[in-house]
Amino acid sequence: MKPSSAPLPRGDATRAALLAAALQVFGDKGFEAASTRQIAAAARANIAMIAYHFGGKEGLRAACADHVAAVLSGIFGTAAAPRVETASQARAALKALARAGVRGIVADEAARPLARFLLREISDPSPAFARVFETGFAPLHARVCRLWALATGEEPESEATRLSVFALIAQIVYFRIARAPVLLRMGWSEIGPNQAAAIEAIVLANLEAALDAAGRRA
Amino acid sequence: MKPSSAPLPRGDATRAALLAAALQVFGDKGFEAASTRQIAAAARANIAMIAYHFGGKEGLRAACADHVAAVLSGIFGTAAAPRVETASQARAALKALARAGVRGIVADEAARPLARFLLREISDPSPAFARVFETGFAPLHARVCRLWALATGEEPESEATRLSVFALIAQIVYFRIARAPVLLRMGWSEIGPNQAAAIEAIVLANLEAALDAAGRRA
DNA sequence: ATATGATAATCAATCGATTGATTAATTGAC
DNA sequence: GTCAATTAATCAATCGATTGATTATCATAT
Incomplete structure (x- = not known):
């Protein structure tokens, strides 16, 4: 800037x-x-x-995709950088990432347009966004997989590890995508700081439980 | 019929x-x-x-929503019916539901159009679908919450229980919504029976881990 | 400094194509 | 013959895109 x-x-x-x-x-x-x-x-x-x-309109979409990719790699590129060598450090890093994810994707008002665009591209990818997946998303996912492996003792690139990381991501993005039924069932009128905190607690608890169970298996 | x-x-x-x-x-x-x-x-x-x-077009959408709601309540209405009274029975019922969810939403070819329409209505609900949420979805969610409570000892309508059930649903629908990035990262060309089985294993493992952890807390 | 010409940026107006909707005429079963 | 069902044709509205004219910005020559 x-x-x-x-x-x-x-x-x-x-x-x-x-x-x-x-x-x-x-x-x-x-x-x-x-x-x-x-x-x-x-x-x-x-x-x-x-x-x-x-x-044209399609070019505008591509420019949005590039912008989103740049912002994302700016956020997660640095957030996931710190040295992590022990299992407990990896666990703490995963929890920090999950927390950042819930706040950034579900709660943060400023990031809302970006998150909404991103999630639309995930379910209906444009050609331009396929490139973003490869260059931006896949490396980030792989890095989280390494953290997961370090925390559990599993293999970083095993099928189970990769799918477990997806399942973690799933819990975060779901509360953004399925906002309408969630609000209805929870009796909420919005997802503000309090509601985001409740979601964060559940996601973190599930993360801990999954890490423990995976660690016991490995 | x-x-x-x-x-x-x-x-x-x-x-x-x-x-x-x-x-x-x-x-x-x-x-x-x-x-x-x-x-x-x-x-x-x-x-x-x-x-x-x-x-008109909007009426056609509403008719689709009604049809989906009818099919859903037909499937889950009977599947979730069997008598469940003990914690282990509740746990088994939850696992059966998760399995049915993964197969029906992620894998089943016949149910694919229905699932795709449903998930689009979840992220962009039409007025007609708001009614479906209340009459069809909320009661089903509540029933799963009772199973969850029975399996863990938590309160059926506590905030944590309701959010935990959403987190379970999240893991299932995510693999339908985010099919593109999943295929790319997993190196899959489709989500067939084998891939669905791998997803199912992760979801069930996470369910077990979450139930155990919740049970220990309660 | 100032004038000049080139380039970049913006605008109002309009293009053909496609949208959802509607009409009037026609079909076919009972 | 009657009436529900179907058809081809057409409606106004809106879509993304493009046009030619206009304005702003700036480098260069004087």
């Missing part, structure tokens, strides 16, 4: 506005249901600027 | 064909992205028949 003292060159401002608006609208309604007119209106820009800056 | 020996009254045949086609197309591409023309073509029916039989 450059200090805002240097106002962005005229073009970059609307480009950024379009990207932010697209992330929001794509995430809210899905790619097909989102209209370029609505995005342009939200960005206070002319419709033609989408084609000018991104080549 | 009336025996097919009595050939359906002329109208009901195209009505059923439209419903099946809509379930498929809505599930594949989402409600907004699905066009009535594509649905009509898949059902070998005229576009106007959608308005004639269902009142």
Whole structure:
């Protein structure tokens, strides 16, 4: 981020506005249901600027995917970096990651548009996002697998380890995706800090239980 | 279901064909992205028949929701019925439900269109589906919560119990929703019987571990 | 400094295509 | 003959994309 003292060159401002608006609208309604007119209106820009800056609606989607990938690798790239060598360190690192995941994906208001867009791309991947999976997601997943292996004594790349990590991720993203039935059944009107804390407690308890059980098996 | 020996009254045949086609197309591409023309073509029916039989595209969606709700309550209504009175019986019932969930939602080819439509309605609920949540989903969730409580000694309607059941559901539906990244990371080309069995093993292991841990707490 | 020309950015207007919906005419069973 | 079911044709509305004209920005020459 450059200090805002240097106002962005005229073009970059609307480009950024379009990207932010697209992330929001794509995430809210899905790619097909989102209209370029609505995005342009939200960005206070002319419709033609989408084609000018991104080549079209599909290009705008690809730019959103790249942006999401950059932000994600920025967050998790550093968060998962610290030296981890013992089983208890690995367990603590996994718990920290799960906590960060619940807060970032389920609770954080600022990250909400990003998370919503990301989860839509997960269930309906665009060609552009397939690349993000390989370059951004797979290495991150592999790193979490190594933590899991270190904490349990299992093999880092065994089928069970990889699927267990997916099951951990599942519990986090579910509360974002299935927000409607969760709110209804829990009698909540929103997922605020208190609700996120309750979810976090369950996810962490499940993580501990799964690590213990896997450790006993290995 | 009336025996097919009595050939359906002329109208009901195209009505059923439209419903099946809509379930498929809505599930594949989402409600907004699905066009009535594509649905009509898949059902070998005229576009106007959608308005004639269902009142419009939205009515077709509502009819799909009702159909899904009917099928679901038919499946789970009987599957969760058997008398359960001891903790070990409850644990066995939960494991059976998890197994049925993985097979029905993740693996079963026949149930795939239904599952895909259902999961789309979960993340983007239509007004018609809100009713399904209350009348169909919430009671089922409550019943699973009673099983959970019986198996662990926790309170059936405690926040922790209800969230734990959601976390169990999460692991099942995730492998349907996030199929693309899972296939990529696992090096699979599809989720067939073998892959479903591997997923099932992880989900069941996590269920056992969570039940044990919860039982120790309560 | 200032004028000039090139480039980048923005705009209103409009394009053909496709959307969901509707109409009027036709079919077919009883 | 009657009426529910079906069809082809058409509706207005909206979609993403593109156009040509206009404005802003900046490097360069003087």
